[in-house]
Amino acid sequence: MKVATPRVMMNLRLCIVGLLLVDMSATPAFAQDYVIMGAAAGSSTVTGFPNIEDGFGSFSAYDRSFTGGVRVALGDVDGDGWVDLITAAGPGGGPHVKVFKHGVAELLASFYAYSPSFTGGVFVAAGDVDGDGRADIITGAGAGGGPHVNVFSGKDLSVLASFYAYNPAFTGGVHVAAGDINGDGHADIITGAGPGGGPHVNVFSGKDLSVLANFFAYAPVFNGGVFVASGDFDADGLADIVTGAGPGGGPHVRILSGANLSQLASFYAYDPAFTGGVSVGVWYNWFFPERPDRPQLITGAGPGGGPHVQIFSPDLKYLNHSFYAFVPSFTGGVFVASLPGISAAIRIRSVANATFTVGAPGTFQATAAGGAGSVTFTERGALPPGVTFTQVAENAALLAGTPGAGTAGIYSLSVTATDGNGRSDTQDFTLVVR
Secondary structure, three states, X not given: OOOOOOOOOOOOOOOOOOOOOOOOOOOOOOOOOOEEEEEOOOOOEEEEEOOOOOOOOEEEOOOOOOOOOEEEEEEOOOOOOOOEEEEEEOOOOOXXXXXXXXXXXXXXXXXXXOOOOOOOOEEEEEEOOOOOOOOEEEEEEOOOOOOEEEEXXXXXXXXXXXXXXXXXXXXXOEEEEEEOOOOOOOOEEEEEEOOOOOOEEEEEOOOOOOEEEEEEOOOOOOOOOEEEEEEOOOOOOOOEEEEEEOOOXXXXXXXXXXXXXXXXXXEEOOOOOOOOOEEEEEEOOOOOOOOOOOOEEEEEEOOOOOOEEEEEOOOOOOEEEEEXXXXXXXXXXXXXXXXXXXXXXXEEOOOOEEEEOOOOOEEEEEEEEOOOOOOXXXXXXXXXXXXXXXXXXXXXXXXXXXXXXXXXXXXXXXXXXXXXXXXXXXXXXXEEEO
């Protein structure tokens, strides 16, 4: 597959956003559709790119004097239906992870992923590993530590899993990502070896840590490491694996089928002569004119190039956006965050109850995420006269109407969402009419 490969220092197609020099005392609000980026080195600045021009600004996730960089991820940690921002300190700082609540400056969590004395930095990802509807926090130790992966519950930060992705004697660190590769409703853990090891990618089952896949993303002799991300690019309902070559190699991006590891795409995101590596992420732009559940690939140039970020269309045929995350003179590299996408397993995401009032119009929207193809909603159980249940979108149905006189009471219903492959999720639902 051929994709346009503009140079790292190309002219901006859109605009420079989130200048590195912005000084903010609190975390700015960010929306569901923001691309989030962190400085790979030289700063602890986090910035965002919106698809609506209301600005994001920048902020320092850690002390402004810290120059080890910051790794970023996105996930609905608190289970409110909106993505939260997760940051992890780079080399030189303690293995400090923070979680910021969506839309506000509130700090949801702050903890050390490893021993506080470890200063090799932390890589971070998010995905619903335990299947409880919240994003869990996945960390990988940076260079200097063993390839140690921890998984922390989004609910209470308890340790769900702790293991070495490669030989414990390997000290190059480990990159992490999450995606439901096998369609069992649990985010699987994708790891890429850090510099010093071959470009080795492993996929571990989120359910039982069994190895689902094991391969070299590039020539085994390449020892620059490999970045990883995940998204369903071939629309088969299973997450695919995205790799980006680490420093020392060209900015080579590959996308491999989660179903059988066949190659879906292979191209250079920047000038092939650039050897700073390329970080990779996945974005789901809910306002994109094509299907909003299709992933868009994000790439960030590694150290040595301009802070160049690109966002490719879901079919990878053209660039949707191309811009600098920080001031053009910044050469520390860019980390791009992945926005968790549609899970392979379909799930009803809306709450399981609603309250209407006799004689007053009421509405409640049932929503689902995941699956393949269009979602069909069905409802079982007697509704009060004047209230109907109607499909209103590909992934939503509306309970609406005005309950008539004498209909007050509790109605026990059952709502089922079924995807195009026949997989379904059923929710016991309670409608209270006052």
